[in-house]
Amino acid sequence: MTADVALPTPRRRPTKAKAAPVEATARTPLTPETWIDAATDVLVSHGIDSVRVDVLAKRLQVTRGSFYWHFKDRNDLLAQVLQTWRRKSTEELTRRLETAHTDPAEQVRDVLSLPFRGRSAVRAAQIELALRDWARRDPVARQVMDESDASRLAYISQIFSSLGFGVLEARSRAFLLYSHVVAASQMTGAEAALPREERNRFVEQLIQTPLR
Amino acid sequence: MTADVALPTPRRRPTKAKAAPVEATARTPLTPETWIDAATDVLVSHGIDSVRVDVLAKRLQVTRGSFYWHFKDRNDLLAQVLQTWRRKSTEELTRRLETAHTDPAEQVRDVLSLPFRGRSAVRAAQIELALRDWARRDPVARQVMDESDASRLAYISQIFSSLGFGVLEARSRAFLLYSHVVAASQMTGAEAALPREERNRFVEQLIQTPLR
Numbered sequence: 001m002t003a004d005v006a007l008p009t010p011r012r013r014p015t016k017a018k019a020a021p022v023e024a025t026a027r028t029p030l031t032p033e034t035w036i037d038a039a040t041d042v043l044v045s046h047g048i049d050s051v052r053v054d055v056l057a058k059r060l061q062v063t064r065g066s067f068y069w070h071f072k073d074r075n076d077l078l079a080q081v082l083q084t085w086r087r088k089s090t091e092e093l094t095r096r097l098e099t100a101h102t103d104p105a106e107q108v109r110d111v112l113s114l115p116f117r118g119r120s121a122v123r124a125a126q127i128e129l130a131l132r133d134w135a136r137r138d139p140v141a142r143q144v145m146d147e148s149d150a151s152r153l154a155y156i157s158q159i160f161s162s163l164g165f166g167v168l169e170a171r172s173r174a175f176l177l178y179s180h181v182v183a184a185s186q187m188t189g190a191e192a193a194l195p196r197e198e199r200n201r202f203v204e205q206l207i208q209t210p211l212r
Numbered sequence: 213m214t215a216d217v218a219l220p221t222p223r224r225r226p227t228k229a230k231a232a233p234v235e236a237t238a239r240t241p242l243t244p245e246t247w248i249d250a251a252t253d254v255l256v257s258h259g260i261d262s263v264r265v266d267v268l269a270k271r272l273q274v275t276r277g278s279f280y281w282h283f284k285d286r287n288d289l290l291a292q293v294l295q296t297w298r299r300k301s302t303e304e305l306t307r308r309l310e311t312a313h314t315d316p317a318e319q320v321r322d323v324l325s326l327p328f329r330g331r332s333a334v335r336a337a338q339i340e341l342a343l344r345d346w347a348r349r350d351p352v353a354r355q356v357m358d359e360s361d362a363s364r365l366a367y368i369s370q371i372f373s374s375l376g377f378g379v380l381e382a383r384s385r386a387f388l389l390y391s392h393v394v395a396a397s398q399m400t401g402a403e404a405a406l407p408r409e410e411r412n413r414f415v416e417q418l419i420q421t422p423l424r
Binding site: 044045046047048049050126129130132133136137142145146149150153154157168169171172173175176178179180182183184186187189193194198199202203205206207209211212 | 256257258259260261262338341342344345348349354357358361362365366369380381383384385387388390391392394395396398399401405406410411414415417418419421423424
């Protein structure tokens with residue numbers, strides 16, 4: 001969480017915040033992605049209240065002015081943090097899963113394994129939990145999280161429809177499977193009583209078992 | 213989230229932070245619970261970084277000095293925030309559920325309904341999500357959350373043991389049911405595609421269905 005963002009420019013002392021924006025940006029060719037990554041890092045390590053232009057400029061060792069070359073204001077940056085996360089985590093994910101397997105039972109197994117795919121899964125879970133916490137108190141973040149949950153749920157529902165379940169039951173099964181993914185990524189300390197392989201094998205079976 | 217904590221003393225301007233602790237506390241008979249409640253409010257509305265003695269003293273309109281009448285330091289307060297949450301949310305909860313029903317199928321229904329019990333459930337979910345976010349970066353919070361999850365899971369596992377499932381399967385079923393409770397309390401925006409009553413009825417049935 002304390003890892004610094006890689007800078008394309010050599011380290012230098014920040015100049016005065018009052019420096020003219022155009023002049024400042026001419027000296028600091030940071031991309032919007034650098035600001036978005038830094039904002040995401042600060043969100044994860046300190047919470048949304050700390051994601052401020054002055055904090056980020058200090059972290060990136062550039063002037064505040066250079067920020068306004070890329071973003072209208074803080075809200076513009078926050079909106080782009082949300083859109084970037086949504087694009088990376090949701091759209092790319094569902095696209096990958098859809099092209100990797102055609103067998104729906106394999107797709108169920110794939111969904112179940114999501115929280116356990118190494119370091120990138122841990123990082124993704126940290127970002128997502130920070131976003132959920134932020135979404136509790138911010139309607140814009142709330143909407144992006146809700147839309148993201150809805151599109152993931154719609155994707156998982158399709159898997160259960162392919163397995164032959166009716167529409168409502170497919171949605172219920174999708175919600176339960178997705179709940180397991182969300183909770184497992186948050187409750188990494190609950191491993192002791194039950195190895196995750198055991199848990200996943202059980203869920204994989206039960207979630208495809210017809211009701212009596 | 214902006215509701216002020218009720219104060220037992222009349223409003224007055226804060227005195228200097230340097231005032232002698234004993235003199236300050238003599239004028240401000242706040243209880244430790246008042247500080248703990250205020251700290252929890254700030255945690256929920258601004259995140260753990262904002263839970264600082266100066267912020268809380270200003271909010272409660274007392275001197276910083278009076279804080280040290282009740283707590284050794286900020287870490288002592290944070291430890292008590294965690295212990296208070298754990299006691300209220302976990303121990304009292306399991307005690308209530310255990311005495312309310314003896315029929316394990318009723319207990320399953322009771323667990324499923326937890327995220328939907330009005331305003332207090334919404335508030336509890338907000339606090340819990342803020343604590344989970346904090347626990348990602350703090351080992352003390354992490355330990356309390358892990359222990360709390362473990363004791364809830366142990367309780368729910370007992371229900372499935374009563375229903376006749378073996379130890380490992382009871383634990384897997386408990387984890388899946390608890391996942392649904394945790395995720396449902398976080399994903400309140402996912403209602404549109406599937407009413408929660410429908411979802412709960414389905415989970416209640418499936419979670420008690422034997423594997424084929």
